[in-house]
Amino acid sequence: MVVVLKPQTSREQMLVLAENLKKLGVNVAITEGVTGYVLGILGDTSKIDQERVELFPEVEKVMRVQEPYKKANRKFHPNDTIVDICGRQIGGNKLAIIAGPCSVETPEQITSVANSVKNSGAGLLRGGAFKPRTSPYAFQGLEDEGLELLKVARANTGLPIVTEIMSPKYVEIFEEAVDVVQVGARNMQNFDLLKEVGKMSKPILLKRGLANTIEEWLMSAEYIMASGNENVILCERGIRTYETYTRNTLDISAIPAIKKLSHLPIIVDPSHAAGRREMVLPLSLAAIAAGADGLIVEVHNDPANAKCDGPQSLTPEQFQDLMNRIKPIAESVGREL
Amino acid sequence: MVVVLKPQTSREQMLVLAENLKKLGVNVAITEGVTGYVLGILGDTSKIDQERVELFPEVEKVMRVQEPYKKANRKFHPNDTIVDICGRQIGGNKLAIIAGPCSVETPEQITSVANSVKNSGAGLLRGGAFKPRTSPYAFQGLEDEGLELLKVARANTGLPIVTEIMSPKYVEIFEEAVDVVQVGARNMQNFDLLKEVGKMSKPILLKRGLANTIEEWLMSAEYIMASGNENVILCERGIRTYETYTRNTLDISAIPAIKKLSHLPIIVDPSHAAGRREMVLPLSLAAIAAGADGLIVEVHNDPANAKCDGPQSLTPEQFQDLMNRIKPIAESVGREL
Amino acid sequence: MVVVLKPQTSREQMLVLAENLKKLGVNVAITEGVTGYVLGILGDTSKIDQERVELFPEVEKVMRVQEPYKKANRKFHPNDTIVDICGRQIGGNKLAIIAGPCSVETPEQITSVANSVKNSGAGLLRGGAFKPRTSPYAFQGLEDEGLELLKVARANTGLPIVTEIMSPKYVEIFEEAVDVVQVGARNMQNFDLLKEVGKMSKPILLKRGLANTIEEWLMSAEYIMASGNENVILCERGIRTYETYTRNTLDISAIPAIKKLSHLPIIVDPSHAAGRREMVLPLSLAAIAAGADGLIVEVHNDPANAKCDGPQSLTPEQFQDLMNRIKPIAESVGREL
Amino acid sequence: MVVVLKPQTSREQMLVLAENLKKLGVNVAITEGVTGYVLGILGDTSKIDQERVELFPEVEKVMRVQEPYKKANRKFHPNDTIVDICGRQIGGNKLAIIAGPCSVETPEQITSVANSVKNSGAGLLRGGAFKPRTSPYAFQGLEDEGLELLKVARANTGLPIVTEIMSPKYVEIFEEAVDVVQVGARNMQNFDLLKEVGKMSKPILLKRGLANTIEEWLMSAEYIMASGNENVILCERGIRTYETYTRNTLDISAIPAIKKLSHLPIIVDPSHAAGRREMVLPLSLAAIAAGADGLIVEVHNDPANAKCDGPQSLTPEQFQDLMNRIKPIAESVGREL
Structure with missing residues (x-):
């Protein structure tokens, strides 16, 4: 931590401040520039609240x-974290492809989609039982019944299930029913929820918030890990920008950024990023080429009658085509599908 | 709702589509432009899911x-909603000034701040008991003990208390202890929480999310109102933009926008918007001049030792000065302080 | 400038690097933290290219x-710059109100508007002769003829004229014809234009770019000043964000930010910021309350037939009302209208 | 164009408005919804100024x-435009790789880089002679001398040269000296420059502005094309968002978006998008996988001593590696390198 003092700070004031900083359990190195003093704070500064330091009246700014x-x-x-889900791995050499409908609707729908995505090579099944919807008047998911249908689909196909949790009150039921617990973009900084899923034994798929920086995202992963659950999978799903042609702007650079900053696996959700079916294929190929550890893709057997997110869902045939096209890209970046 | 069809759509396809749309319970007006058909959907379209319509293969785009x-x-x-809080009103002619520390820390601190802001003319006391913090290692608030201290401060000063709820599990205790329940920016689209506070009898202070549009904000208010609680107070607190000099960018235009679109009262939080103490005064004056119904301001008796948000907290003297300076602005826009 | 070295850098590598940095004409202070060395670069670092320093292989990051x-x-x-325009001042105690149509259209139009804004108390006349339009098919302004009409309006009213320059090739004609030369938002980083207007004797009104930081804005002012013209007036006109209800988001915080960082005067353009006539009044009041040195407002005698920007133009009556309402706000912040 | 009228508009007012609209040379289809009238404007609406229509007092909003x-x-x-540059094509089956230093510095530097990128398979040489720099004190390029050095490098290698124009005054010299004229991001809406390069015979490489929408970008291409030059190559180079880890956010979705909306070729600049050398490779692979027609990459023989943009420049060895890695990706999406 580097502390820049205001230009007019006297040597005496600076020395008093340095002593105060040392009381926080760190060492302080003093350097004198042309426009004033600069203090280097040495030691474990993760315990120090940056804001506290900014409050000393002599301080102009603090840089971490x-x-x-x-x-x-x-x-x-330094080593990559590989998350194990019922024997399937996310973060290793093999890509993880999670596919399924936006929301679970009927036993026939979820079983049909589960079978077809399995046949195309998907390793996990996604499906929403509890749905975050902007409008209180929109379909909110089948809730508990949706979880039951997901369990049936898992029993039929052997695919582990990934579904979103929206409230701490469901932790127990998700712990029992679900294989990967998704925390949605809108809850990325729902800190009470993060603490609760941090106590679960199941891996957490943590989506990036619409307006959250990579650092804030990793801090939310840190919340989960600090509560005891180190099996966190990050998911880039587009951020909010001024561009309106796409629903969100897929931040493709987040993939190499996360690979550099963190050891956690990162997958990409091309369906929510674009909000347009015809973009799911090019964005998926781009994500794998850029080094993503997998994808989470919306597939529906009848998109025109889907209860949500139809415009961005692939048909089973389109998903099969996507898998065919990913394969050579995966190989060319040294990954297996 | 206006539905633009793809250029190559035939008259027959268009007519079939129009029939399908009518099955959703609306009327359809057909017009033929140079590049194709445009359908006007007439009737109560709030029940119609825009995404469903976008899915018909003939549809190019849908505009609400x-x-x-x-x-x-x-x-x-058409009439302004005026929210009553223990006899104090938000949304009427008199401005509502809510002041207090970022977080409740000690009995002395909260009582001292409560007394001083009351003496300066504040009408409500704010203070965080449960604190949303980006880092799991930062001070998370005194929690239940903080609520108790707020109640003591209320008993001593008569000021109603405003504090943030972070999880549905606290609804009962907040219903009993608190006068205005704040939903923070990071929880603006925590839909489970919105539904729960929608069942409370206490007014809800709904902060705008960092990356949420005015329409999404009003949709979150709609969630609360649709659950039965129509006493919603909106609070603009800055949005996330590319500018890094300020912590957030106060969207001053949101004030006249909300006044036009909605009947709900709107107040402004200049402290969180800027993240800089020296900006609290000019932003407060601007907010009142632009037509805000009030302010929520951080005041701390000892900012240099505040457990959070010290850099943006005013001292009691600075708050008194703020109140003095607001007064003539309020009068010049026909409001009372 | 603070240079953080990579964790694994050896003492020898660090010393070699420090010597290399000293060759750039500065001193280097060495401090050793837990995760590695941090170098403080002392002296006039404005000559040092941050990118050059980032290139040394031992460097992790550089912070200015x-x-x-x-x-x-x-x-x-430290002292405020006051720009003098034919005896009128911008940046002093008296507010500068610049008003007029988006574009000059006819002799009657510009003279009529000029007279009415003068009668309402405006101190300068704005009017576009060369218009930056997103579409090549939209009205591009009367160009040279527009300048002539502005000169007639000035002769009739005595109001100095403010108009936009779009290309270095017009520098000579603007030097002769115009009193304040406006550089538009889209040209804020048209560096060739900045250098050229930096050689003019007339004050420059520099609008903030739609996506430019406050620091970049001041760097563009620096371009003009470094070329010899220190009479720069900054104009905040809204920035681009994800919010679509308003055309741009007025960054009201830019006013106190500029007041702190720079000595140059700052005015606000509420018309372009919002793109909505009904917001011009509240945003104008907010700007003055926040400390702006003036306003530039679009006024048209017949907005419904304006050749551009009609939806955001005030009628002369609305402008008169605006002036009446600004007056008490100005006085309450210690300014004169 | 769809025109929504205000709820209280009477049938008579609506009919008068419809007549007025017809005077603009279009037909009007009237539909009556529950909350009021909606008019469909039929015919070539590209001649109609949306703002003019918004001005009629009965109009609530206008949707294009x-x-x-x-x-x-x-x-x-409908057919892809293929731009021919001295026999090399951009937009066809073969990918176009443009490589070279940020700025031309010395004869040795530009010749050395030109030879090495040619040997690695680049088809065109980039190099800045006139440099847009945020600071007036930074190196501004060798200007005319830089153009001369580029010509020498072209003579030595046969590679066509791509370089940036910053002012209309250089149109003549660029017309003579250069093979592809680049319009930089900061000049994307420098409309005077667009008009001038629209009169040139050389292809124009039009970079997307930092805060410009895809629609505005295509409107700037339209400016050039409307002036007579239809050889426009679009270049996505990252947009400005709230994320600060990367210099800009590469909008990978712009590739499929442009492919759908326009027939013009699109290439990607991974160097400026990220501002970080280690991201150039993954972003390049992603761009090709997503369907880009080529890349423009910064390569420097001695990045540590580059006069600008060193941190994002590849060494010749890194560029060779990039080309090796692109090859299989290109093939897997049916393109040739």
Whole structure:
């Protein structure tokens, strides 16, 4: 942490401040520039609240040198984390493809989609039982009944299931029913929920918030990990920008960024990023080429009658085509499908 | 709702589509442009899922004409909503000034701040008991003990208390202890929480999310109102943009926008918007001049030792100065302080 | 400038690097943190290219301590700059109100508007002769003829004229014809144009770019000042964000930010910021309350037939009302209208 | 164009308005919804100024159905445009790789880089002679001398040269010296420059502005095409968002978007998008996988001593590696390198 003092600070004031900073359990190195003093704070600054330091009246600004996350930080855990889900792995050499409908609707629908995505090579089944909808008047998911249908689909296909949790009150039921617990973009900074899923034994798929920085995203992973659950899978799903042609802007650079900053696996959701079916294929290919560990893709057996997100869902045939096209890209970046 | 068909759509296809749309319970007006057909969907389209319509293969795009919110919509409720809190009103002629520390820390601190802001003319006391913090290692608030201290401060000063709820599990305790329940920016689309506070009898202060549009904000108000609680106070607190000099960018235009679109009262939080103490005064004056119904301001008796948000907290003297300076602005826009 | 070295850098590598940095004409202070070395670069770092330093293979990151602008920096020029325009001042105690149509259309139009805004108290006349339009098919302004009409309006009213320059090739004609030369938002980083207007004797009104930071804006002012023209007036006109209800988002915080960082005057353009006539009044009041030195407002005698920007233009009556309403706000912040 | 009238508009007012609209040379279809009238404007609405229509007092809002660009619109030109540059093509089956240093520095530097990128398979040479720099104190390029050095490098290698124009005054010299004229991101809406390069015979490489929508970008291409030059190559180079880890956010979705909306070729600049050398490879692979027609990459023989943009420049060895890695990706999407 580097602390820049105001130009008019006297040597005496600076020395008093340095002593105060040392009381926070760190060492302080003093350097004198042309426009004033600059203090280097040495030691473990993760315990120091930047805001507290900014409050000393002599301080002009404070700049962090270290990242504020530890458990999620590759510096302290150089090896890739590989998350195991019922024997399937996310983060290793083999790509993880999660596919399924936006929301679980009927036994026939979820079983039909599950079978077809399995046949195309998907390794996990997604499907929403509890749905975050912008409008209180929109379909909110089948809720508990949806979870039951997902379990039936799992029993029929052997595919582990991934579904979204929206409230701490469902932790127990998800712990029992689900294989991967998704925290949605709108809940990325629902800190009470993060703490609760951090106590679960199941891996957590943590979507990036619409307006959250990569650092904030890793801090939310840190919340989960600090509560005891180190099996976190990150999912880039587009961020909010001024561009309106796409629903969100897929931040493809987040893939190499996360690979550098963290050891956690990262997958991409091309369906929500674009909000347009015809973009799912090119964005999927781009994500794999850029180094993503997998994809989560919306597939529906009858998109025109889907209860949500129809415009961005692939048909089973389109999904099969997507898998065929991913294969050579995966191989050319040294990954297996 | 206006539905633009793809250029190559035939008259027969168009007619079949029009029949399908009528099955959704609306009328359809057909017009033929140079590049193809345009259908006008007439009737109550709030029940129609725009995505469903986009899925018909002949459809190029769908444009909404009506706002998707009803209870929060000024068109259907032309008169301003005035929220009553223990006899104090928000949304009427008199401005509502809510002041207090970021977080409740000690009995002395909260009582001292409560007394001083009351003496300066504040009408309500704010103070965080449960704190949303980006880092799991930062101070998370005194929690239940903080609520108790707020109740003591209320008993001593008579000021109603405003504090943030972070999880549905606290609804009962907040219903009993608190006068205004704040939903924070990071939870603006925590739909489970919105539904729960919608069942409370206490007014809800709904902060705008960092990356949420005015329409999404009103849709979140609609969630609360649709659950039965029509006492919603909106709070603009800055949005996330590319500018890094300020912590967020106060969207001052949101004030006249909300006044036009909705009947709900709107206040401004200049402290979180800027993240800089020296901006609290100019942003407060601007907010009142632009027509805000009030302010929520962080005040701390000892900002340099505040457990959070010190850099943006005013001292009691600065708050007194703020109140003095607001007064003539309020009067010049026909409001009372 | 603070240079953070990579964790694995050896003491020898660090010393070699420090010697290399000293060759750039600065001193280097060495401090050793837990995760590695941090170098403080002391002296006038405005000559040092941050990118050059980032290139040394041992460097992890470089953080600037000093602002990169000098002539526009309040640290080096503590007193407010007051720009004089034919005896009228911008930046002093009296507010500068610039009003007029988006574009000059006919002799009657510009003379009529000029007379009416003068009668309402405007101090300068705005009017576009060369118009930046998104579409090549839209009205591009009367060009040279428009300048002539502005001169007639000035002769009739005595109001100095403010108009936009779009290309270096017009510098000579603007030097002769115009009193304040406007550089539009889309040209804020048209560096060739900045250099050319920097050689003019007339004051420059520099609008903020749609996606430019406050620092980049001041760097563009620095371009003009470094070319010899220190009479720069900054104009905040809204930035581009994800919000679509308003055309742009007025960054009201830019006013106190500029007041702190720079000595240059700052005015606000509420018409372009919102793109909605009904917002011009509240945004104008907010701007003055926040400390702006003036306004530039679109006024048209017949907005419904304006050749551009009609929806955001005030009628002369609305402008008169605006002036009446600004007056008490101005007085309450210690300014004169 | 769809015109929504205000709820209280009477049938008589609506009919008068419809007559007025017809005077603009279009037909009007009237439909009556529950909340009021909706008018469909039929015919060529590209001549109609949306703002003019918004000004009628009965109008609540206007929604465009047609895109405002014509010459750049795939609807009117279904086949891909292939731009020919001295026998090399951009937009066809073969990918176009443009490589070279940020700025031309010395004869040795540009010749050395030109030879090495040619040997690695690049088809065109880039190099800046006139440099847009945020700071007036930074290196501004060798200017005319830089053009001369580029010509020498072309003579030595046979590679056509691509370089940036910053002012209309250089049109003549660029017409003579250069093979592809680049319009930089900061000049994307420098309309005077667009008009001038629209008169040139050389292809134009039009970079997307930092805060410009895809529609505005195509409108700027339209400016060039409307002036007579239909050889426009679009270049996505990252947009400005709230994320600060990367310099800009590469909008990978712009590739399929442009492919759908326009017939013009699109290439990607991974170097400026990220501003970080280690991201150039993954972003390049992603761009090709997503369907880009080529890349423009910064390569420097000695990045540590580059006069600008060193941190994002590849060494010749890294560029060779990039070309090796692109090859299988290109093939897997049916393209040739």
